[in-house]
Amino acid sequence: MDFTDILISLIKIVVMFGVVLLTVAELVYTERRISAFIQNRLGPNRVGWKGLLQPYADVLKLLLKEDIVPTAANRFIHTLAPVISIAVAFSTLAVVPIAGETIRLFGREVQMVIADVNIGVLYILALTSMGVYGLTLSGWSSNNKYSLLGGLRSSAQMISYELAMGLSVIGVIMVTGSLRLTDVVAHQSGWMWNMILQPVGFVTFVVAAFAETNRAPFDLPEAEPELVGGYHTEYSSFKFALFFLAEYANMITASAVIVTLYLGGWQVPYLELLNLPVGVTIALQILAFMLKVAFMLFVFQWVRWSVPRFRYDQLMNLGWKVMLPIALANVIVTGIVMLLL
Amino acid sequence: MHTKEEHKYKLTFWEKIYIPEILKGMRLTLEQMLKKKETREYPEEKWVPPPSYRGAPVLVQEENGVERCVACGLCSRVCPALAIEVQASETEDEKERYPVLFEINMLRCIFCGFCEEVCPEEAIVMSPTYELAFTRYEDAIFDKEKLLTPVEELRPRLEYLHAHR
Numbered sequence: 001m002d003f004t005d006i007l008i009s010l011i012k013i014v015v016m017f018g019v020v021l022l023t024v025a026e027l028v029y030t031e032r033r034i035s036a037f038i039q040n041r042l043g044p045n046r047v048g049w050k051g052l053l054q055p056y057a058d059v060l061k062l063l064l065k066e067d068i069v070p071t072a073a074n075r076f077i078h079t080l081a082p083v084i085s086i087a088v089a090f091s092t093l094a095v096v097p098i099a100g101e102t103i104r105l106f107g108r109e110v111q112m113v114i115a116d117v118n119i120g121v122l123y124i125l126a127l128t129s130m131g132v133y134g135l136t137l138s139g140w141s142s143n144n145k146y147s148l149l150g151g152l153r154s155s156a157q158m159i160s161y162e163l164a165m166g167l168s169v170i171g172v173i174m175v176t177g178s179l180r181l182t183d184v185v186a187h188q189s190g191w192m193w194n195m196i197l198q199p200v201g202f203v204t205f206v207v208a209a210f211a212e213t214n215r216a217p218f219d220l221p222e223a224e225p226e227l228v229g230g231y232h233t234e235y236s237s238f239k240f241a242l243f244f245l246a247e248y249a250n251m252i253t254a255s256a257v258i259v260t261l262y263l264g265g266w267q268v269p270y271l272e273l274l275n276l277p278v279g280v281t282i283a284l285q286i287l288a289f290m291l292k293v294a295f296m297l298f299v300f301q302w303v304r305w306s307v308p309r310f311r312y313d314q315l316m317n318l319g320w321k322v323m324l325p326i327a328l329a330n331v332i333v334t335g336i337v338m339l340l341l
Numbered sequence: 342m343h344t345k346e347e348h349k350y351k352l353t354f355w356e357k358i359y360i361p362e363i364l365k366g367m368r369l370t371l372e373q374m375l376k377k378k379e380t381r382e383y384p385e386e387k388w389v390p391p392p393s394y395r396g397a398p399v400l401v402q403e404e405n406g407v408e409r410c411v412a413c414g415l416c417s418r419v420c421p422a423l424a425i426e427v428q429a430s431e432t433e434d435e436k437e438r439y440p441v442l443f444e445i446n447m448l449r450c451i452f453c454g455f456c457e458e459v460c461p462e463e464a465i466v467m468s469p470t471y472e473l474a475f476t477r478y479e480d481a482i483f484d485k486e487k488l489l490t491p492v493e494e495l496r497p498r499l500e501y502l503h504a505h506r
Contacts, residue, residue, distance in 0.1 A: 038370045042380040203360065306370040307363055 004106050012114045016093060024248040025055040031248075031301050038305040059241060067237035070143055077141035082235065082242035085134030089249035092127045095120040096256045097182045099266045099285040101278050112266075112282065113182060120181035121173060124257055125166055128212055131250065132158040135214070135221055135231045138243070142234035150230030153312065154221035157211055160319030161218075165208035167327035171201035171334045172261050185265030189272075193264040200330045202262045204323055209254040211319070214247065216304035223309060255296035263292050388471075392501035395454045395467040397483075398445060399490040401499075408489055409464035412440040416456035416465050424449035425456060443485040447473055457502075466498050 029044065029052060036043025045051040069078055099112035117123055132155050139151015172194050173179060176187045188194055195202045211218040222230030232243045259265060266285035276284070310318065355361050381388060390396065401409045412429030428442040456465050468490060475481040492499070 034374070037374040037378070040373060040376060040378055042378050042382070045382075302367060302370065303363075306367045 004108065008106065008108065008110055009114065012110075013094075016114060017090065020090065020093060020249060020252055023252055024245055025059070026052070027248045027251065027297060027301075028055040028058065028244070030297075031304075034298070034301045035305045038302075062241040063238055065237040067239065068234075070234050072143040073234065074141040074143070077137050078234075079239070081134050081138035081141060082239045082246065083134075084137065085131060085246035086242050086249065088127050088131040088134065089246045089253055092124055092253040093256060095123050095181050096260050097185055097265060098289050099282045100182075100186065101282050101285070103278070103282060111182070112286070116180065116182055119179045121169055121179045121184070121261075124181075125162070125169065128165075128250075128253070129158060129162050131212075131246075134243075134246065138235065139221075139231040142231075144234050146227045146229070147231050147233045150221040150223075150227050150233070153223075153227075154214060154231060157214075157218065157220060157315065157319075160316060161208045161211035161323065164204050164319065164323035164327045165212060167324070167331055168198075168201040168205040168208065169261065170331050171198045174331070174334050174338060181260055181265075185260055185267060188264040188267050190267070190269050193262065193267070195262040195264075198262065198330070198334070200326060201334075204327045204330065205262065206258060207323065209258055210300070210303065211315075213250045213254045213300075215251065215300055217307040217309050218315060219304075219309060220312060220315060251297060251300050252293065255293045255300065258296050259289065259292040263296070265289060265292075390469040390471065392469075392497040394469050394471075395452045395457075396470040397447060397452075397468050397473055398450065398454075398456055398465055398488075399468040399470070399495070400443060400485065400488040401464050401466060401495055402489040402491050404492065407434065408439065408443075408485070409462045410440050410443065411436050411438045411462055411464070412443075413438075413461065415459045415461065419455045419459045421453060421455065422449040422451045424451075440485065443488060445483045445488060446481065447475070447483055448478070448481045463499065463502070466495055466502070468495065468498065 032054070033043040033045075033051070043051070044054040047053040047057045069075055094114040095117050097111070097113035097116070102109040102111050104110070135154040136151040139147040139149070139154070142148070172184060175194060175197055176184045178184065178187075184194075210216075214221050220230075221227075222232065224230070227233070232240055235243060266289040268284055268288045271281065271284060403409060410427075412427050414427045414429065417425040417427045424446045426442065426444045426446075427440050429438050430441040431437060432439045452467070454467050457467050460466075473481075
């Protein structure tokens with residue numbers, strides 16, 4: 001690890017960070033537009049071309065608001081919580097490969113992934129469950145009963161769905177035989193996407209991912225009719241913006257992980273038959289990856305405005321009595337089929 | 342909280358596994374998304390009210406430029422919000438009386454249309470104007486100059502009144 005390596009990593013991180021931040025901003029916009037279109041409205045279309053600059057106006061407004069910390073709140077943790085949320089949301093993306101080929105930079109072969117860790121899947125699972133600390137601590141430190149309830153709900157929800165998520169990933173790991181995400185993607189060449197090899201695992205993973213990102217229909221931690229605003233009731237100004245950002249960054253992470261594990265990552269079917277130059281191949285692979293992620297993001301928002309929120313006991317029933325057995329059965333069936341073949 | 346689920350009818354297997362029903366719902370929302378939107382983009386595209394609409398009350402101005410009003414003061418009397426002030430004077434015209442001062446305080450007006458109903462000369466009618474936002478008190482008090490509206494512009498409302506009274 002010398003200076004060049006660090007420089008290359010830094011460049012990758014900065015690029016990734018910039019792209020994700022821009023995407024987060026525009027996600028806020030697409031969310032509002034998609035919800036509006038589903039409800040036969042137009043949505044924000046005034047700021048900038050077709051309203052594209054709306055999120056920037058929103059952020060500016062939030063920055064100008066007063067930053068309130070409740071008197072009885074634990075000041076340090078109150079400030080720390082949104083930071084945990086956002087840090088975890090961003091750092092998960094470090095192991096997601098965005099293209100298969102390598103490019104030459106400063107005389108080195110550079111892989112199109114920030115960190116090609118050999119336990120990538122574990123890293124993702126570990127970090128996404130770290131995200132719950134942000135929500136739970138924010139709920140606890142606000143010293144507000146609604147916030148606390150929201151935080152508690154998020155932790156209970158995470159525990160229940162983390163299991164199903166982990167078990168559905170085991171199916172993928174069994175098929176691939178590696179925890180390294182680049183291997184997982186490389187294994188899904190052509191049309192051999194894990195979505196086709198592991199249809200049940202795919203469904204359980206996607207449902208669990210919805211629960212993990214606290215998106216509707218599993219957005220109980222912030223259920224506004226019952227909990228005012230849930231864990232971020234007592235947050236204002238930029239700290240609220242951070243939570244807002246973290247929610248959307250989590251969505252991007254979840255989409256990227258779903259795409260990597262089940263939708264073939266950067267794989268473009270039959271691309272290798274065309275014998276294109278490396279540069280074009282990389283561009284196409286990155287484009288394919290981005291399009292797949294964009295589609296998953298659209299699905300996230302589409303579901304939010306179609307499916308009503310679960311009741312809390314229904315959520316727990318679904319998590320423990322349905323998702324967990326199905327995910328377990330999926331692992332067993334995968335094992336048996338692999339033994340027989 | 343119910344511990345046991347109660348349903349009006351028994352769910353079939355396909356309804357119980359939930360996913361197909363969710364996909365059905367998502368198809369519905371997708372169809373809604375592609376529909377034409379009903380939103381009117383207001384400042385660019387303005388709503389034209391029907392003749393039955395009661396907007397700001399105005400004074401009818403005849404073709405010769407004189408108001409119809411004979412300053413009888415009935416509108417002022419009937420106004421429940423006390424928004425109208427009339428001061429009468431004499432004129433050489435055929436109608437003999439005219440208002441020297443006619444003011445409607447648009448902050449008080451409640452658009453009930455009583456003034457229009459009570460007017461014996463059809464001199465005060467409700468116009469289709471609905472953009473009544475002011476930044477100063479003085480702007481909200483409409484004097485005679487501001488209230489006078491050519492009879493041509495008010496034709497739909499006058500015809501509507503004739504047809505329904």
